[in-house]
Amino acid sequence: MIECKNIVKTYRSGEIDTQVLKNISFKINDNEFVAIMGPSGSGKSTLMHIIGCLDTPTSGEYLLDGQDASKLSADELADVRRQKIGFVFQAFNLLPRATVLRNVSLPLVYAAVAKEEREERAKETLRASAFPEGFWHHYSNQLSGGMMQRVAIARALVNNPALILADEPTGNLDTKTGAVVLATFQLLHQEQGRTIVLITHEPYVAEHAERIIHIRDGEIVSDGVNRNRRLINNDH
Amino acid sequence: MILSDLFHETYAALSANKVRSGLTILGIVIGIGSVVAMISIGQGAAGSIQASIQSIGSNLVMVQPGFQRGAGAGPVSAGRGSATTLKQEDADAIQKEITQALAVAPEISRRYQITAKGKNTNTQVIGTVASYSQVRNVQVDLGSFISEQNVRALSKVAVLGPTTRDDLFGEGTNPVGETIRVNRVDFKVIGLTQSKGGTGFTNQDDIIFVPISTAQRFLAGDAYVTTISVQAKDAGSLATIQQEITDLLLQRHNIADAQLADFQVLNQQDIVQTASAVTNTMTMLLASIAGISLIVGGIGIMNMMLTTVTERTREIGLRKAIGAKRKDISLQFLAEAVTLTFIGGLIGIILGWASSLAVTAFTGIATKVSLPAIALAFGVSAAIGIVFGYYPARRAAALNPIEALRYE
Numbered sequence: 245m246i247e248c249k250n251i252v253k254t255y256r257s258g259e260i261d262t263q264v265l266k267n268i269s270f271k272i273n274d275n276e277f278v279a280i281m282g283p284s285g286s287g288k289s290t291l292m293h294i295i296g297c298l299d300t301p302t303s304g305e306y307l308l309d310g311q312d313a314s315k316l317s318a319d320e321l322a323d324v325r326r327q328k329i330g331f332v333f334q335a336f337n338l339l340p341r342a343t344v345l346r347n348v349s350l351p352l353v354y355a356a357v358a359k360e361e362r363e364e365r366a367k368e369t370l371r372a373s374a375f376p377e378g379f380w381h382h383y384s385n386q387l388s389g390g391m392m393q394r395v396a397i398a399r400a401l402v403n404n405p406a407l408i409l410a411d412e413p414t415g416n417l418d419t420k421t422g423a424v425v426l427a428t429f430q431l432l433h434q435e436q437g438r439t440i441v442l443i444t445h446e447p448y449v450a451e452h453a454e455r456i457i458h459i460r461d462g463e464i465v466s467d468g469v470n471r472n473r474r475l476i477n478n479d480h
Numbered sequence: 481m482i483l484s485d486l487f488h489e490t491y492a493a494l495s496a497n498k499v500r501s502g503l504t505i506l507g508i509v510i511g512i513g514s515v516v517a518m519i520s521i522g523q524g525a526a527g528s529i530q531a532s533i534q535s536i537g538s539n540l541v542m543v544q545p546g547f548q549r550g551a552g553a554g555p556v557s558a559g560r561g562s563a564t565t566l567k568q569e570d571a572d573a574i575q576k577e578i579t580q581a582l583a584v585a586p587e588i589s590r591r592y593q594i595t596a597k598g599k600n601t602n603t604q605v606i607g608t609v610a611s612y613s614q615v616r617n618v619q620v621d622l623g624s625f626i627s628e629q630n631v632r633a634l635s636k637v638a639v640l641g642p643t644t645r646d647d648l649f650g651e652g653t654n655p656v657g658e659t660i661r662v663n664r665v666d667f668k669v670i671g672l673t674q675s676k677g678g679t680g681f682t683n684q685d686d687i688i689f690v691p692i693s694t695a696q697r698f699l700a701g702d703a704y705v706t707t708i709s710v711q712a713k714d715a716g717s718l719a720t721i722q723q724e725i726t727d728l729l730l731q732r733h734n735i736a737d738a739q740l741a742d743f744q745v746l747n748q749q750d751i752v753q754t755a756s757a758v759t760n761t762m763t764m765l766l767a768s769i770a771g772i773s774l775i776v777g778g779i780g781i782m783n784m785m786l787t788t789v790t791e792r793t794r795e796i797g798l799r800k801a802i803g804a805k806r807k808d809i810s811l812q813f814l815a816e817a818v819t820l821t822f823i824g825g826l827i828g829i830i831l832g833w834a835s836s837l838a839v840t841a842f843t844g845i846a847t848k849v850s851l852p853a854i855a856l857a858f859g860v861s862a863a864i865g866i867v868f869g870y871y872p873a874r875r876a877a878a879l880n881p882i883e884a885l886r887y888e
Contacts, residue, residue, distance in 0.1 A: 298801060298881050319805045326803020333885065337798040341496050351802040353485050399802070 246272040246295065246407065246441075251304035251314075253290050253462075264290045265301070266462040272441065274406075277433040279442045279453035279470070287462040289411070292443045296331060296409045297324045309406050326354055330400025330408045334415035336392040338384040338399075344370070345380050348398045355403065369402045373428065390421030397428055401438075408432065408440045414449055426452045427476040452476070481808045490815045493788070501820065504784045508824025508864070509831060511774030512857050516832025516849065518770040519856075521839060522763025524847035529755045533748065535676055535684070537616040539582075539715055540748040541722050543574070543708040543729070546741060564704040565733070565742040568696070571708045573732060578724050582713045585612040586705040588695050594648065594688065596660040601647040605662060605688045607695020615711040618689075623656040623671030631691040636698070638662070639671040641687035662688070665698045715749055722747045777824065778864040785817050785872035796876050797884025810877035817869020818862060825861025829854055 253265040264287045272278050282288040293299035294306055297313050298321070306314045313324055325331075330351075338347045349366035357365070370380060375394055379387065384395060393413060400408055410429065414422035430452060432438040442453055450456050451474045458466040494501045545565045571586035578584075587608040594601050612618065613625040623639070630637055640648070640655055649655045655669045667690060676684040696703050712721050726738065726745050735741055789796070796809055833854075836847040 293882050296801070298885075319807075322800060322803050322805045325801060331801050333798075335794075337794060337801075337885065339795060339798075341492055350799075353481060354799070354803040354805075354808055356482055358482070359484065403803075 245274055245307075245309065246439075247305075247307040248294075249305040249307070251291075251294060251301045251306060253287075253294065253299075254302045264462050265294075268304075268459075268462075268464060270457060270464065270467060272439065274439050275433070275437045277429070277440045277442070277452075277454045279444060279450035279456045280459060281444055281447065281450040281456055282459035283445055286459050288443055288445075288459050291459065292409065292411055292441075295407075295441060296329055297321045326351060326403065328406045330403060330405040332393070332396050332400050332408065332410040332413045334412035336389075336396045336416070338392055338395055340385040341383060343381050343383060344375070344387070344395050347384050347395055348402055350399060351403045366398075366402055369398045373398050373401070388421070389417050390424055393417060393421075393425050394428065397425070397432075401432070406439060408438055410440065410442045412444055413442070414444075414446075422449075423476060430476060448474075481804075481811065486811065486815050489812055490819050493792075493812075493816055494819060497788075500784060500787075504780050504820055505824040505827070507777030507780035508774070508821050508861060509777075509828040511770070511777035511864075512825045512828025512861050513831035513835065514770035514773055515767055515860070516829055516853060516857050517835045517839070517847075518766035519763060519853040520832070520836035520847040520849045521845060522759060522766050523850055523853065524836075524840070524845065525762065526756055526759035527848050528846040529759055530752060533752050533755060535617060537709065537711065537748070539712040539718060540615065541581075541710040541712060541718060541725060542746045542748070543570075543710065543725060544744050544746070545706070546743050564702070566705045566708060568692075568703045568705060570729060570732060571705055573728060574708060574710060574725060577728050578710065578721060580712060580717050580721050580724070582711045583611040583615050584711075585609055585615040585709045586692060587612065587707050587709070588692060588700055588704065589706050590695075590700065592662050592699065594644070594660055594662050596648045596658060599648050601644065603641075603644050603647075603686050603688060605690060605695065605699065607690050607692040607699065609692055612689070612709070615709045618676075619674040621672045621674045622654055623669070625671055625673075626689055626691050631693050634693045634697055635691055636665060636667045636694055637670045637691065638667040639673060639689040640669055641673050641685040642675045643683055643686040644688055645672055647686075660688075662690070663699050718747050718749045774860065774864065778821075778868040781817055781820055781865065782868040782872060784820075785813060785869055786875070788816070789813065789872050789876045792876075793879060793884050793887040796879050797881045797887065800879070800881035801885060806877040809879075810873040813873035813876045814866065814869045817873070818865035821861045821865030821868075825858050828861065829857055832857070 248268055248270050251265055251268040252263065255262045255264055268291065280288050280291060290299070294301050297308065300316065300321070301314050304314065305312055308324065309328055311324070313321065316324065339350065345363060345366050348370060349362040352362040352365060373394060375398060379391065384392060387395065413425055417425060426449065429440055429442065433440055442450070444450050451470060451472055453470055454473065455468065456470045457464060543566065568586065571584060574581065575584040585608055587606050589604055589606045591602060592605050594603060608626065609631050610626055610628045613620065618625065620639070621642070625639055626637065638660060645653065645655050648660065649658060655672060658669045660667050660669060710721060710725065712718050722745050726741070729743055730738060730741060733742055799809060833849050836849055839845055840847045
């Protein structure tokens with residue numbers, strides 16, 4: 245469960261303070277699929293950084309899984325990220341000269357999991373996400389964009405995190421492969437009961453979630469159940 | 481992060497940029513290689529200088545006459561060692577009084593024209609005693625050295641150096657039993673010494689030994705000696721013996737002020753120390769010149785690592801996002817730098833070794849690759865990796881994951 249209480253984030257550049265997030269409060273329960281939507285400059289990326297424990301708020305409280313993450317040091321935040329959060333980025337951010345298996349098992353490297361167990365868990369995760377076995381030993385830069393993002397999703401899942409955080413996951417993909425990625429999220433949500441937070445500026449992408457939080461100029465403008473939900477038929 | 485993963489990441493990162501890694505390693509190879517080669521040349525020189533000092537005998541104290549002054553201690557000096565102030569009795573007294581002396585060998589040396597079987601040469605004739613061979617490290621190749629019996633009996637016998645033998649009888653011949661004529665006196669050849677090699681200024685093989693009593697009676701016609709060599713039982717007693725001999729001779733020669741001594745006592749240890757001070761300075765000089773190239777190599781490492789950190793900013797951001805701590809990141813980059821210098825150091829040592837062997841093979845200069853020098857080079861190369869890799873690694877570790885992920 246995620247809870248934001250009166251979160252304020254201020255950036256200081258020179259003499260001018262810019263308030264990027266103004267008093268944001270909301271709750272996301274376990275097994276929810278939420279989209280945070282807003283135009284660029286709305287503060288949604290900053291919010292994503294705080295939810296993802298990449299940054300801490302200037303004031304306010306952020307509870308992740310019951311733990312207050314708003315006043316942790318850089319290394320403590322790294323521990324929280326490793327244990328509780330799986331990231332999916334717009335630009336995939338895979339290691340180019342590493343195999344699919346190596347990429348997927350990378351988070352376990354920092355959790356000091358032994359090699360055999362690491363590979364076993366990476367294979368399990370890839371199998372669960374129906375990633376074709378023939379590509380497991382390919383280098384990640386030999387894959388198509390859609391395939392790369394599916395590897396990135398598997399990497400986000402390998403640690404069995406409490407929260408999957410996807411930042412514009414379809415931004416670098418065409419509509420068709422984007423749909424495959426969104427379908428994967430819906431599947432993870434429905435079948436495995438994962439908590440997913442999707443950050444996007446596209447209403448079309450946001451409409452794949454159960455609930456949409458609109459954010460503009462650092463404030464929540466609306467927060468409610470998505471009534472026009474797009475469901476993708478998940479027949480592989 | 482497990483150690484094997486660290487190796488895996490390091491290998492992957494370095495092999496991704498083979499040319500760049502290779503060139504950076506080359507910088508370290510040249511640095512370490514030249515340090516190893518220079519130290520080995522310096523130590524080789526030190527070794528050969530010490531060996532040539534040791535070849536005149538070990539633990540030696542040498543007594544030589546002082547200045548020859550004109551009548552009434554006039555202003556004209558004929559130089560050190562030219563005076564005839566040391567007598568046979570002085571040598572006998574040293575033999576008797578200095579209990580710590582292992583052996584005493586007085587000698588009288590002078591150059592004479594030598595003839596044998598129609599050939600002739602001009603060489604150093606040394607009149608000495610049986611213990612000379614022990615004190616001055618003279619080995620006999622054929623026949624025997626001068627015996628105490630020869631000295632007592634004033635025997636007209638001679639032992640030839642190999643070069644003198646070559647000049648008089650031809651190379652490789654056995655001169656034992658032949659007769660040579662020195663200053664119109666016939667000597668029977670009883671032995672041939674082993675070659676000792678030259679010491680730069682003098683050829684220790686162009687020499688003839690005869691009994692000291694014979695030389696004093698038939699050649700010089702007086703009882704003076706030119707040098708008394710005293711062998712101490714170990715290096716530690718050299719200074720004591722030197723002092724005791726000085727005191728004894730001052731007393732015998734009735735000289736109150738040591739400054740006015742008509743003889744000088746030289747200690748071999750002093751000569752060795754002076755020589756090694758010189759060669760050590762030379763080695764340091766050579767090594768520090770080579771050390772400059774090592775520093776340049778280290779800067780190359782730092783340069784490459786800084787470039788790598790910039791290039792892999794996104795990767796660093798990703799690693800941090802999925803849970804890498806500062807320590808994990810800095811360790812990874814430090815490992816890359818140390819691996820570069822480690823490989824460079826290893827190749828550098830081999831190359832330095834090979835080039836010092838090549839120097840010996842092509843120029844004949846003695847070289848000596850010592851284990852401490854190699855250990856030092858290895859330690860230095862690892863240290864360079866740590867020192868020059870530390871700053872880039874710290875920079876990588878300090879990157880903010882948000883900035884790093886955003887970096888294009």
